[in-house]
Amino acid sequence: MFVSNIFDMQSRFLFPTYFKFIGWIFVIPGTIIGYLCLYENFSIESLQTALVKRDPFMPVIAGNLTDELSLASVVIGLLFIAFAKLKQEDELTAKLRLDALHWSVLINYILLFSGELLFRLLEEFGYYEVKMSFNIGGWHSDFCLYNMFTPLLIFIGRFYYLIYFRKEAFIVSHIKYLSYYPYRKIAKIFTLSFFALFIIKATFNISFIENIGDWLVNSPLIPIPLLMWVFSKTANEDELTEQYRLESMQLAVYVNYILLLLANFTFYGFNFLSVMWINTISTLVFFLIRFNYVFNKGYWQIRRDVNEGILS
Amino acid sequence: MKNTLKIERAIKNITQADLADLIGVSRQTINTIESNKYVPSTVLALKISKVFGKTVNEIFELDADDW
Secondary structure (H helix, E strand, O other), X not given: OXXXXXOOOOOOOOEOOOHHHHHHHHHHHHHHHHHHHHHOOOOOHHHEEEEEEOOOOOOOEEEEOHHHHHHHHHHHHXXXXXXXXXXXXXXXXXXXXXXXXXXXXXXXXXXXXXXXXXXXXXXXXXXXXXXXXXXXXXXXXXXXXXXXXXHHHHHHHHHHHHHHOOOOXXXXXXXXXXXXXXXXXXXXXXXXXXXXXXXXXXXXXXXXXXXXXXXXXXXXXXXXXXXXXXXXXXXXXXXXXXXXXXXXXXXXXXXXXXHHHHHHHHOOHHHHHHHHHHHHHHHHHHHHHHHHHHHHHHHHHHHHHHHOOOOO | OEEOHHHHHHHHOOOHHHHHHHHOOOHHHHHHHHXXXXXXXXXXXXXXXXXXXXXXXXXXXXXXXXX
16 A cells, blocks of 8 residues: 655754754864865874875875865764754754755855856956866865855755744745746756766767767756756645655755765865866756655555555 | 634633644744644644644635635
């Protein structure tokens, strides 16, 4: 029989309430050390390692882990602050969490697009050179760096505004999705053909396709169909899909930051920058895979139940 | 959707915080429902009606603009 384990909308995958406090313990020193490390050339002696940083352009650099650790500390702290349970979680706070998650993802992309557009325009007219290596201190790398925190910062700002701005009641806002037709349809076609092209290019190395592929890969417009897919209605948008959206987005943000933290300690320089580019779509890709998986699983379950005569 | 939550609370003489504790939600959630800004789930509506010993229909009512 079709039994859903979801009785009402609820926030899952959250940390215990006291993690909010632990979060601050991570964020404050992390921010201070990170700032000193970036702008004052500060590093902690004991974090000097014999590790060799692998970089295609600069093969051997002695590693100091101060910058990596401070970045990790800020990211982990912000994750704890953002996703620690409230004292009283209920279906409405879950709804507000979803609203804030959507905001953070969407606004982060708007910032990313407008920032990248600005840099490309400046480069086009010869005012600025975007270096393709992770050149610490440049405006562009600073921009990329701050962009790693913006989803969490926007989430925290938006969620706490909805929860705490009015003392007596929550602020309820309704997320506006694009309509199913034509947006979701178009988004699916564009996204899937892009990935098909990408796989063909990676497997067969055909020059014509490769050229189109390169153009697509180097285009900052890739996330647009992905965003359209994420932010458009399913054929029947209801409370159940809302629950799926909440869980999937929450997990997508976690996966995104886990990837980032892993990359932080395993890739350096140029590679780290490319990992950050993968990171710009990983949230959306993971969301879509997870959401469509649970959505379709429910659908096929109902179909099976109908066929077996349990539901009619 | 309209509701008579405020009246029911007055009759039973319990605060928003009391009701919130009884059904395991936050006080602000009760306030937001009372001010007709949030439509509770079926589970929550049933829990609320149980507290007041009434049916859901006696507390919650469809509005003209719900259609």
